[in-house]
Amino acid sequence: MWYDKLEEKKVWKYFQEISEIPRESGNEEGVRQYLISWAKKRNIDVQTDKIGNVIMFKEGAKGKDSICLQGHMDMVCVKREGSKHDFTKDPIEIVLDGNYIRAKDTSLGADNGVAVAFALALLEEDDPERPSLEALFTVCEESKLLGANNVEADKIKSRKLINIDSEEEGIIYIGCAGGLQINAEKKVKYKDVEKDSVHLKLSISGLLGGHSGGEIHKERANANKLLARIMHRFPIYSLTDIQGGTRSNVIPSSAYATFVVNKEDVQTIKIIVDNISKDIQNEYKVQDPGIKITLEELPDVPKQAIKNKISVSFIEAIYLAPYGVQAMSQSVKGVVETSNNIAIIKLEDDKFKLLSSTRSLVESAKEETALRVGAAFEILGFKVIYNDSYPSWAPNPNSQLTKKVVAEYKKYSGKAPVVTCIHAGLECGIINSLVPGMDSVSIGPNLFDVHSVNEHIEYDSAVRTMGFLRHLIKAL
Structure with missing residues (x-):
């Protein structure tokens, strides 16, 4: 296989396996069954909630708070013009290109398949000094954040969450923009x-x-x-x-x-x-x-x-x-x-249709921009509907988890991380609002051109990120 000589071989093995399963938003049943089967074979507790999210839990050292690793199992499916790839049945064809991992003629799905692969590899490892590990794999993140919006708090044991859905190594995200969709249509x-x-x-x-x-x-x-x-x-x-x-x-x-x-x-x-x-x-x-x-x-x-x-x-x-x-x-x-x-x-x-997506860190600015988009269509006779609003994730300056992650990143890499917010939507804010007492950060390896046919992940960055996750879990 393409990953045989790579470091963190198990990560790439699991990434390959989930890449063989269709997992466009709304079509996660195959990968859900894969995850359930994977956990049961290893005697790891696993359950699903009503929306279809998968939650795993592996007991660790007593007296330590459990840590939740979180990512989404779906992906954005786009293909190059002229490609005959069928996302309902064809596997993603992974290509190793020097220090980068790509897909042939399609999006790669490293957003967020790499989080799933990282979490599975970490769950499989045995370390008596580690805290208990939980993994939350959500559905339909790329489509209205349905999985995050329907997380059932009583099924989540941890109160520290590490989201692995960011795309820049060395950056710790502690906030994100909220979003709102505008739909306009007109009968022709x-x-x-x-x-x-x-x-x-x-x-x-x-x-x-x-x-x-x-x-x-x-x-x-x-x-x-x-x-x-x-x-x-x-x-x-x-x-x-x-x-x-x-x-x-x-x-x-x-x-x-x-x-x-x-x-x-x-x-x-x-x-x-x-x-x-x-x-x-x-x-x-x-x-x-x-x-x-x-x-x-x-x-x-x-x-x-x-x-x-x-x-x-x-x-x-x-x-x-x-x-x-x-x-x-x-x-x-x-x-x-x-x-x-x-x-x-x-x-x-027989209708003209538009879908537009507004994002903002500021709720009033989000609404104002969406209304400006709607006005452009309303003035020309279109019916406009605003929906699928989700909140921004407000930074918590007193987060003990953030302080610990920053300190451990310095120890591990010798560099100070950047602590900031991201304009893209992350699930942390929604999960925090549903699970009382949850504290979250978001990290990830270097990904490029996500949601496009040019999507690729930097191999060395992924290896370093996996090493840091291993270090961080033990430190926490």
Whole structure:
């Protein structure tokens, strides 16, 4: 196997095993049964709660408080354009690339499969000096944080929790942003297509995409916003289809729209696309250099298309809605306070639909930004619904766990860690609110380009992080 000569071989063995099991959010039954079977074979106490979270417990040295290792079992599933990978049945194909571990043509699922692998490897070890170890593996973290929101407090024994869902080694997170989703939709109406009309397709591809929380500060392009930026300048058009984005927490890396136009407008549209494409590629040449914008004439001309006024209203709303970093935190230096991601646009069931995701460390700023997004659609006749709100995780300056983790990291690595908040959503705040007396920190190895086909994990960093976890558990 690819991991045979690697350090921490058991970590990679378990990572390989769970990578062979489909585990997209909402489809965790296979990995849940794997975890239950794994624990029973080793006589480790295991149970599930009503939502499907898995909780394991292994007795340790008496007189020591138990420690909970926490991560989520689901992953974001995205694949490279043209890939035939089927996430409902095909295993993730892992590739060892020097000091990095990647997947072939898909997201890797190290977010958060590495937490599961770390926890299993640690649970399997026998050390009489260790405290009791608990592991909480949640479901649907990538989809509305359903697992965390339904944790049953009476099933959790520990009051110290180490979340392993961060992506930067040497950083200890003690707070995170809250979130809110905006859903907008509008019924479409069709009209007959005039003679001599031309059917065109505008495609945006090649963007880096990435995590809408962890990488929003990198100012990468959003394919949905680029599509609207270009089409905003078109003469009269009528949409026949539009699709962009895959998940609420993923920056869209591709999008397309098909539409009919008058024959005499085709040349004008080609000039507009050519000119704006050059501007866009120049603007993003540093942070998103692979942007590809194409316009092609389709061979078929449909008999009907969506009325011009409704078509334009959707494009204009997308164009108006805010995207990216809206404010930097004034209390936590270098951290994004508020952002918005225009995550998904589509034509489905004869309706234009949008899903947008707002994040903020400040509750009022979260609501204000979400309302601004909603207003862009409401003013153009869309029905807007706000849902799936979750709270921010407020830092606790008096946390004894944080102080201990910082001290032990210095002992282990010889370096002082960075203690800060993260803009991405973490489960800690929700779990803390449900389990009385719970104290949490979040750590993890270096992961890059999560929620994208370029996702990869740094091998050396993972080995060091595993070593620190082993040291920390014993110290606690």
